[in-house]
Amino acid sequence: MKRSKWLIVLVCLGLCLSTGLGTGPADAQDTVDAESKVGTLERLWGEAAQIRDVKALDSIFDDSLVYVHIDGRLLTKAQVLADTKEADAVDIVVQSSIARAHGNTVIVSGVLQLKGVQRGKPYLRHGRFIDTWVYEEGHWLCVASMTTAMQS
Amino acid sequence: MNERSARLPLPARFLGLMKLSLMNLVLMNLGLMKTIAVVLVITWATTAMLPGQQINSDSGVAAKIRDLEYARFDAQHRKDNLALDAMFDNALVWVEPNGAQLTKADYLANLRKPGMNVVEIGPESITVHAHGTTAVVVGIYRERGVKDGQAYALRARFMDTWVFKNGRWLCIAAAATSSVS
Numbered sequence: 001m002k003r004s005k006w007l008i009v010l011v012c013l014g015l016c017l018s019t020g021l022g023t024g025p026a027d028a029q030d031t032v033d034a035e036s037k038v039g040t041l042e043r044l045w046g047e048a049a050q051i052r053d054v055k056a057l058d059s060i061f062d063d064s065l066v067y068v069h070i071d072g073r074l075l076t077k078a079q080v081l082a083d084t085k086e087a088d089a090v091d092i093v094v095q096s097s098i099a100r101a102h103g104n105t106v107i108v109s110g111v112l113q114l115k116g117v118q119r120g121k122p123y124l125r126h127g128r129f130i131d132t133w134v135y136e137e138g139h140w141l142c143v144a145s146m147t148t149a150m151q152s
Numbered sequence: 153m154n155e156r157s158a159r160l161p162l163p164a165r166f167l168g169l170m171k172l173s174l175m176n177l178v179l180m181n182l183g184l185m186k187t188i189a190v191v192l193v194i195t196w197a198t199t200a201m202l203p204g205q206q207i208n209s210d211s212g213v214a215a216k217i218r219d220l221e222y223a224r225f226d227a228q229h230r231k232d233n234l235a236l237d238a239m240f241d242n243a244l245v246w247v248e249p250n251g252a253q254l255t256k257a258d259y260l261a262n263l264r265k266p267g268m269n270v271v272e273i274g275p276e277s278i279t280v281h282a283h284g285t286t287a288v289v290v291g292i293y294r295e296r297g298v299k300d301g302q303a304y305a306l307r308a309r310f311m312d313t314w315v316f317k318n319g320r321w322l323c324i325a326a327a328a329t330s331s332v333s
Contacts, residue, residue, distance in 0.1 A: 064281055066290050068311055072331030074290060100243055100324075102315045105286045107325045109245045109253065128251045130327045132313045134283045143281065144288040146311040148329040150251030 035099040038106040038133045038140055042099070045142070046092055054081050061142050062134070068146035070114065070127045090116035095126075104135040112147070126150040214280040217287045217314055220321055221278050224312075225293065229273050233260045240323050241315070247327035249308045270297040276307070285316040292332060307332055 041060060048056035058081060065077040075083065097110030108131040115124050127147035134143050220239060227235035237260065244256040254262065262268070278291040289312040296305040309332045313325040 062283075064283075066281055066288055066311070068290070068309055068327075068329065070329075070331075072309055072329050074309065100245070102241070102243070102317065102324050103285065105313070105315050105324070107245055107313060109247075109325070126251075128247050128253055128327070130245060130247060130311070130313075130325050132286070132288055132325065134286050136283065143283055143286070144290075144311060144313065146247075146327045146329070148247050148249065148251045148327055149331060 031101040034101040034104075034106055034135070034140070038099050038101075038108060039097070041133070041140055041142070042094070042097060042108055042131065046094055049084060049092055050090075052084050052087075054085055057081060057084060062136070065142060066144045070125060070147040070149050088116055088118060090114055106133040106140070107131070108133065111150070126152075213282040213287060216321060217280045217282070217289060218278055220314065220323075221275060221289055221291070221312065224323070225274050228263065229270055231263050231270075233263060236260060236263070241317065244323060245325045245327075249306060249328045249330040267300045268297070269299075270295060272296050287314045287321070288312070289314070293328075306330055 044056065045060050047053075048060070058077075061077045061080065063077055065080065067075040067077070067080050069075060069083075091114070093113045093115070095111045095113055097108055099106050099108045108129075110129055112127050112129055113124065114127065115122075117123070127149055129145065129147040131142055132144040133140050223235065224239055226232075227239070237256075240256050240259075242256055244259070246254040246256070246259045248254065273295040274293060276292040276294055278289060281288045281290070290310070292307065292309050294305075294307050296303070298304070308328040308330045310326065310328040312323055312327075314321045314323050316322075
């Protein structure tokens with residue numbers, strides 16, 4: 001009888017721990033995995049932006065995304081997607097980036113180069129970006145992104 | 153305000169209490185059915201607070217983060233490195249409005265640099281977006297002061313990310329841009 005009780009207690013405790021604590025990265029390996037997964041998503045984001053794949057971007061961004069463009073505009077997810085569709089072709093090169101996990105949050109910071117033509121004039125800009133990713137319902141989603149124009 | 157519903161962090165003390173309750177149950181030698189019922193209730197109560205679950209409007213998190221932001225600006229103004237040290241995670245990524253990136257140590261050292269005098273700094277607007285144990289803040293702040301003998305004034309858009317770590321909220325990333333369109 002006593003053994004049965006212990007068994008039930010252990011099963012329930014295991015259930016609590018497996019469902020409750022398994023939702024976000026908890027140990028060193030999870031941290032490495034999270035940083036690697038988000039790094040891959042960042043590359044996908046760059047590729048999707050380059051070819052204006054709005055569907056791919058839609059799956060990368062959280063619905064409540066807050067986005068600060070290099071020109072200082074504060075945009076919603078819908079505005080970013082519309083902007084991507086309508087904008088002139090832009091060559092985006094991520095020159096450096098580093099991901100850092102904090103539990104179920106990953107911060108990616110780096111430098112990117114934007115090269116394109118706007119209103120007939122070519123431009124080359126460098127920006128320092130910080131992206132915030134959150135692990136939600138089994139997926140990593142970008143919830144915030146900000147690029148600051150780098151002054152030379 | 154675009155405050156999203158948020159998830160509550162699982163308090164360590166709750167787990168402790170749960171363990172104690174389970175131990176007590178066994179020690180008190182209750183009946184098997186009673187044990188099952190109580191354990192199931194505890195299981196349900198714990199899973200109801202899972203980090204992955206959305207709980208309706210968490211204005212508490214938004215209010216807490218807003219208070220922390222005001223405290224951060226105040227500490228910047230007072231050059232209170234001790235207060236800022238407590239608010240910033242050691243892995244803080246800080247981006248200045250000119251695009252320069254600083255570590256936590258760089259930022260704290262810069263604040264105390266001779267020749268730097270912030271006369272006024274404060275937020276004009278603050279919006280908190282809560283995602284459980286993560287909160288993103290966007291807003292606009294104004295700053296004026298004297299740097300190396302030159303007066304300056306700045307209006308900048310900022311974005312900060314806070315995470316709930318070891319029982320407290322810590323700022324892990326902060327960026328600003330002087331382009332506000």
